[in-house]
Amino acid sequence: MALSEPVHAESAVTLTPRSATDDDWSKMLRLDATSFGHVVDPASLAAWRSMIPAGGALVVEDGGDVVGQALYLDMEMTVPGGGRLPVAGISWVAVAPTHRRRGLLRAMLTELHDRIAVAGYPVAALTASEGGIYGRFGYGPATVQQGWSVDRRRVQFRPDAPDPGGVRIVAPAEHLEDFAERYDRWRANTPGGLARPRALWDDLMADRDGERGGGSPLFAFLHPDGYLLYRAHGEHAKYVRVVEKVAVTADADIALWRTLCGMDLMERIEIETHPGDPLPYLLTDARPVRTTASGDELWVRLNDIPTALQARSYGADLEVVLGVTDAFRGDVDRFVLRVEGGRAYCARTDAAAEVGLDVDVLGALYLGAHRASSFAAANRLRCNDSEIIGRLDAAFASEVSAELGFPF
Numbered sequence: 001m002a003l004s005e006p007v008h009a010e011s012a013v014t015l016t017p018r019s020a021t022d023d024d025w026s027k028m029l030r031l032d033a034t035s036f037g038h039v040v041d042p043a044s045l046a047a048w049r050s051m052i053p054a055g056g057a058l059v060v061e062d063g064g065d066v067v068g069q070a071l072y073l074d075m076e077m078t079v080p081g082g083g084r085l086p087v088a089g090i091s092w093v094a095v096a097p098t099h100r101r102r103g104l105l106r107a108m109l110t111e112l113h114d115r116i117a118v119a120g121y122p123v124a125a126l127t128a129s130e131g132g133i134y135g136r137f138g139y140g141p142a143t144v145q146q147g148w149s150v151d152r153r154r155v156q157f158r159p160d161a162p163d164p165g166g167v168r169i170v171a172p173a174e175h176l177e178d179f180a181e182r183y184d185r186w187r188a189n190t191p192g193g194l195a196r197p198r199a200l201w202d203d204l205m206a207d208r209d210g211e212r213g214g215g216s217p218l219f220a221f222l223h224p225d226g227y228l229l230y231r232a233h234g235e236h237a238k239y240v241r242v243v244e245k246v247a248v249t250a251d252a253d254i255a256l257w258r259t260l261c262g263m264d265l266m267e268r269i270e271i272e273t274h275p276g277d278p279l280p281y282l283l284t285d286a287r288p289v290r291t292t293a294s295g296d297e298l299w300v301r302l303n304d305i306p307t308a309l310q311a312r313s314y315g316a317d318l319e320v321v322l323g324v325t326d327a328f329r330g331d332v333d334r335f336v337l338r339v340e341g342g343r344a345y346c347a348r349t350d351a352a353a354e355v356g357l358d359v360d361v362l363g364a365l366y367l368g369a370h371r372a373s374s375f376a377a378a379n380r381l382r383c384n385d386s387e388i389i390g391r392l393d394a395a396f397a398s399e400v401s402a403e404l405g406f407p408f
């Protein structure tokens with residue numbers, strides 16, 4: 001007798017998403033905690049809820065229990081060149097382990113993106129728990145995050161490396177306004193930077209035990225053009241884990257790194273940063289900077305391609321017809337993209353496509369963190385003319401490394 005998969009009594013979707021009500025939130029908290037293994041503090045929940053527009057949260061209910069949930073936050077994201085776009089930030093996505101793989105996520109995202117389209121968000125974004133989920137929904141990984149472990153005791157700055165100074169040790173709770181001012185200047189120029197409302201600053205500065213990951217309370221360094229928040233971890237051999245490093249200028253970045261690396265009793269520094277971080281270039285030997293992880297962070301989906309492509313600036317002139325497929329929303333469309341002097345004109349066209357790609361690939365190119373030629377090599381961007389691919393590389397490159405503003 002052949003072995004077969006057990007057939008689940010409810011293998012098809014029969015449950016429909018609906019808007020969440022106030023009464024659902026205690027059950028949503030339970031599902032979130034079950035899914036992620038972490039209990040969100042009620043005060044923190046209130047901060048995040050303040051960012052959900054009316055009708056922005058969905059649940060799926062079964063027999064009085066919430067078994068699925070997904071929502072979007074009203075956010076604002078910086079794009080290359082400093083333009084800002086309203087962004088629907090997808091978050092709180094969870095399906096109960098008792099109801100997984102029956103299409104609940106797909107049903108919720110379909111309804112949520114209908115609502116996002118009605119609300120007129122040109123771009124949606126998210127951070128993903130797993131890399132294999134969201135490509136099918138038209139999201140592409142648009143920033144690159146690198147995890148570094150720096151063997152601080154072996155770090156030696158080059159004799160010609162700048163030493164700008166200007167860093168103070170401060171009590172974090174007393175300097176929220178200073179951090180926010182520097183953060184705002186940083187995010188205004190950084191693709192992927194997000195407006196951070198006061199409620200989320202208060203949430204970060206609350207520094208609750210449950211958010212410390214076994215580390216110390218927050219410590220802070222302040223520079224006129226940057227700041228750094230970190231925790232100390234470990235018992236005998238202590239090490240630093242950076243919570244947030246924000247530098248508006250190269251000098252601020254170097255000054256903050258020099259201060260961190262000057263902490264004699266800390267064995268190593270762990271940080272999640274980006275490929276443009278200057279530290280390795282400042283050292284006589286870059287090997288103490290070990291990359292321990294490299295991967296995706298912010299995922300982007302372009303809902304309104306002309307609006308999104310016209311909002312950013314470009315590194316080179318270009319004229320091309322893009323044929324973009326979007327299997328999730330059922331669209332295949334062609335767009336002319338004309339770039340002159342850094343600015344773009346983009347509109348639907350009937351002209352033949354010169355480049356074919358899925359909308360998730362366009363999302364991955366959008367902030368300049370990935371190259372068209374890499375996708376072409378993988379046959380995910382199809383074009384017979386290598387010159388056009390080269391021009392796409394040059395046009396979509398961003399002078400400033402894209403980074404996620406903050407996790408959501």
Ligand SMILES: CC(C)(COP(=O)(O)OP(=O)(O)OC[C@H]1O[C@@H](n2cnc3c(N)ncnc32)[C@H](O)[C@@H]1OP(=O)(O)O)[C@@H](O)C(=O)NCCC(=O)NCCS
Nearest residue numbers: 035093094095100101102103104105106128129132133136
């Ligand atoms: C990830 C999660 C939301 C999926 O929910 P689900 O209801 O089982 O998903 P669906 O049945 O609607 O699947 C939709 C599609 O995604 C795929 N998919 C679902 N989970 C996946 C995973 N973890 N990795 C890769 N693909 C996945 C399905 O195969 C299906 O593909 P198809 O429609 O193209 O055939 C659910 O497993 C979960 O809550 N996990 C824990 C919390 C979490 O990771 N949340 C996401 C936070 S970003």
